[in-house]
Amino acid sequence: MKLSDLVNFDHIQKMVESNFKATGMPTGIIDVVDGEIFAGVGWQDICVNFHRKNPISAKRCIESDTQIKQYSKTGTPYGYKCKNGMRDIGIPIFVDKIYVATLFLGQFFYEDEIPERDFFISQAKELGYDLKKYLDALDRVPKFRKEKVDNILEYNSGLARFIGDLASNNKKLKDEIKTRNRAEKELSSTKKLLSNIIDSMPSVLIGVDSNGKVTQWNMTAKEITGIEAADARGKSLSTVFPRMAQDMKRIEESIRTREIKKDKKKPRSSEQGICYDDVTIYPLIANGVEGAVLRIDDITDQVRMEEMMIQSEKMLSVGGLAAGMAHEINNPLAGMIQTASVMGNRLTNETMPANHTAAAKAGTDMATIRAFMEAREIPRMITAIKESGSRVAEIVSNMLSFARKGDTHRSPQDMAELMDKTLELASTDYDLKKKYDFRHLEIVKEYQENLPKVLCEGSKIQQVLLNILTNGAQAMQEGRKRENGEIHRFVLRLSLEKKKNMVRIEIEDNGRGMTEATRKRVFEPFFTTKPEGEGTGLGLSVSYFIITENHGGTMTVESEPGKGTNFIIHLPWGQA
Numbered sequence: 001m002k003l004s005d006l007v008n009f010d011h012i013q014k015m016v017e018s019n020f021k022a023t024g025m026p027t028g029i030i031d032v033v034d035g036e037i038f039a040g041v042g043w044q045d046i047c048v049n050f051h052r053k054n055p056i057s058a059k060r061c062i063e064s065d066t067q068i069k070q071y072s073k074t075g076t077p078y079g080y081k082c083k084n085g086m087r088d089i090g091i092p093i094f095v096d097k098i099y100v101a102t103l104f105l106g107q108f109f110y111e112d113e114i115p116e117r118d119f120f121i122s123q124a125k126e127l128g129y130d131l132k133k134y135l136d137a138l139d140r141v142p143k144f145r146k147e148k149v150d151n152i153l154e155y156n157s158g159l160a161r162f163i164g165d166l167a168s169n170n171k172k173l174k175d176e177i178k179t180r181n182r183a184e185k186e187l188s189s190t191k192k193l194l195s196n197i198i199d200s201m202p203s204v205l206i207g208v209d210s211n212g213k214v215t216q217w218n219m220t221a222k223e224i225t226g227i228e229a230a231d232a233r234g235k236s237l238s239t240v241f242p243r244m245a246q247d248m249k250r251i252e253e254s255i256r257t258r259e260i261k262k263d264k265k266k267p268r269s270s271e272q273g274i275c276y277d278d279v280t281i282y283p284l285i286a287n288g289v290e291g292a293v294l295r296i297d298d299i300t301d302q303v304r305m306e307e308m309m310i311q312s313e314k315m316l317s318v319g320g321l322a323a324g325m326a327h328e329i330n331n332p333l334a335g336m337i338q339t340a341s342v343m344g345n346r347l348t349n350e351t352m353p354a355n356h357t358a359a360a361k362a363g364t365d366m367a368t369i370r371a372f373m374e375a376r377e378i379p380r381m382i383t384a385i386k387e388s389g390s391r392v393a394e395i396v397s398n399m400l401s402f403a404r405k406g407d408t409h410r411s412p413q414d415m416a417e418l419m420d421k422t423l424e425l426a427s428t429d430y431d432l433k434k435k436y437d438f439r440h441l442e443i444v445k446e447y448q449e450n451l452p453k454v455l456c457e458g459s460k461i462q463q464v465l466l467n468i469l470t471n472g473a474q475a476m477q478e479g480r481k482r483e484n485g486e487i488h489r490f491v492l493r494l495s496l497e498k499k500k501n502m503v504r505i506e507i508e509d510n511g512r513g514m515t516e517a518t519r520k521r522v523f524e525p526f527f528t529t530k531p532e533g534e535g536t537g538l539g540l541s542v543s544y545f546i547i548t549e550n551h552g553g554t555m556t557v558e559s560e561p562g563k564g565t566n567f568i569i570h571l572p573w574g575q576a
Contacts, residue, residue: 002031003101004038006167013039015159023152023427024142028104029163030095032069038456044107051084056128060084073099077157082107085119085418086141089153091160095167101401102208103160103188105152111143160407204296212248215291237294243268247279255292255404265303267516273558273566275300304556337389344382347373382510412453413461415494415571417501419447422465423492425474441473442489450498452573456551461571464543464555468567469505471539475511475565496573500555503573508566514559522557547571 016027020042028040051057060083068090071078078091086505088106092099107116114136124134186193198205199219207216213239217229225232227240238245247263254261262282268275278297283292349355350366358364373379423443454461469490476488493506514522521527523544547555552572559565 001096001098001100001171003029003034003095003163003167004031004036006095006100006170006381007163009039012163013041015039015163017041019156019159022156023148023151025105025108025144025149025152026142027156027445030065030104032100032102032103035065038101040104044137044141046086046134046141047107049127050127050134050137054129056125057084057127057479064088066103069105072102075099077153079153085116085123089149089156091153091157093160093167094163095164095171100164100167103156103163105156107139108149111145113143115141127289151375152386166554202297204246205298206237206241208237208251208292208294210252210290212251214240216293220282227359231522244279244296250527251294253280254283255290260281265299269560274560276303308559324458333389333392337386337393340382340385340389344386345381347382348379349449371463375428408456410457413456414453414456415451415505418458418461419445419465419492419494422469425462426466426469441476442487444489444491446493448493448495449495451503454571455573460550464546464569465505465507472507472509472565474513475513476509497570500570501572502570504567505569505571508564513561513563513565514557515561519559523555 012029016029017037019027026042026044029038029039031161051061066080066232067080068078068088072090072092075136077089077091077093079087082088086107087109088104091103092101093101103116107429120135121131124131201218202220204221205216205218206214206221211216214232214235217232219410222228225241232240238248250261260283263279266277266279268277276299278299280295282293284293288562345352346355357365359369379510472490489510491508495504495505518529523540524540525538547569556568557565558568
């Protein structure tokens with residue numbers, strides 16, 4: 001928006017000329033958009049024929065002009081000494097609260113201000129000016145008492161407001177004329193335009209009457225259902241759009257109460273897993289016909305992205321604490337475990353000569369001491385101390401994983417081979433076999449052929465896969481009993497997503513599944529659903545950290561109670 005498009009030049013030019021005659025203050029109006037001088041009078045010779053003509057000093061002038069613009073955005077007049085040594089004042093002109101031009105006053109000096117002549121002489125020599133002509137031009141720059149400048153500033157501030165108000169009124173008048181001229185043309189094309197808008201919306205937009213019959217059906221609804229608008233109109237919404245069948249009562253209530261109904265992040269099952277919709281019901285009355293408009297937005301990607309961002313923030317916050325905490329715990333922990341071992345030897349080991357010597361000095365013998373220890377179960381307690389210490393050491397080791405982002409041992413890995421090796425490890429690991437026998441699990445492999453190798457640290461990725469398999473085995477072991485002879489099953493999928501340059505890894509089980517609340521917290525450090533003493537709550541959080549922070553991938557989970565769980569990992573492939 002330019003001031004020159006909104007006010008008459010001749011009128012404004014007469015205003016600034018009258019202002020100059022009355023005050024002697026050089027005055028101009030400069031458009032903000034392109035820096036063009038809209039109106040002006042009294043420009044000084046030193047500015048026109050010297051400063052603005054020389055490239056170096058002209059650049060300084062432009063810097064000063066920019067300074068005025070930046071400050072004037074605040075709505076306050078700005079007085080300062082320009083980079084070429086003289087005083088200027090900028091008064092902003094606003095049109096509908098938009099800064100469009102500057103009412104410029106300058107150059108001048110205060111009457112009691114002695115110009116820094118040495119500065120101007122030095123500047124003349126620097127820029128190659130004719131010294132005499134330059135100093136003569138300097139002497140012609142007007143000087144004002146500060147009180148007069150204040151009065152001039154007050155008057156011109158009012159003038160700036162007047163010009164801004166005038167321009168605002170002219171703008172409103174022009175807008176009204178344009179609106180009237182446009183109205184007739186727009187009326188003739190409104191129906192077509194609205195139809196195009198509705199069809200171009202990425203949202204599903206469906207109109208229904210008070211009986212739940214479809215009256216409007218946009219292109220997105222057609223793409224999702226495969227039903228043409230002509231075929232959908234007049235049909236029951238629950239017939240042509242079955243997933244809205246459970247919302248029919250809410251639609252009826254919205255129409256009856258005239259209240260907008262919103263359902264945020266509404267989950268639904270699909271072939272791609274759990275998806276989410278935002279559903280909004282807008283009641284309306286058109287030509288006496290009651291009905292509603294339904295807007296349905298698929299926000300699955302948004303929900304998953306939000307969850308990933310939240311999870312990443314949690315990982316980053318705990319990562320900063322993990323290293324410090326772990327190192328602080330390590331030293332006293334090592335001392336505790338070592339001291340417990342020494343205590344065990346000194347109290348129960350009858351083969352150590354030093355133990356017999358000490359016992360004899362105390363008036364007893366090692367056999368008596370050992371008998372007392374066993375009677376009081378001291379060896380069992382010492383063993384418990386060492387086992388607890390080892391457990392804490394394992395937790396500390398996991399915590400330190402959060403602080404290790406670097407990786408110096410990456411190599412191209414065949415994901416199919418890595419998955420099979422992990423399965424073999426899970427099936428032969430003694431500690432796992434004690435609780436979950438993998439021979440009794442059905443393993444379904446759906447591997448895409450000719451997958452590219454992934455540059456990663458194989459042992460770390462195996463750690464992640466093994467953790468997921470272990471948790472899945474436990475979930476299936478503790479889950480509901482299989483019906484109709486169905487057995488516990490893992491489905492392992494490997495595929496390539498070329499658009500994302502990612503290899504997709506899925507580990508799906510048919511165990512008990514998770515609630516929404518558990519699913520959202522499953523990657524949190526120290527969160528566990530296992531009984532006290534059976535889990536640290538760090539396994540999946542460390543796995544998440546390995547995938548996202550150490551390998552630049554993503555890790556998500558899809559699950560519903562009673563419908564199993566599917567962990568999805570994406571790892572980048574190609575050059576590191």
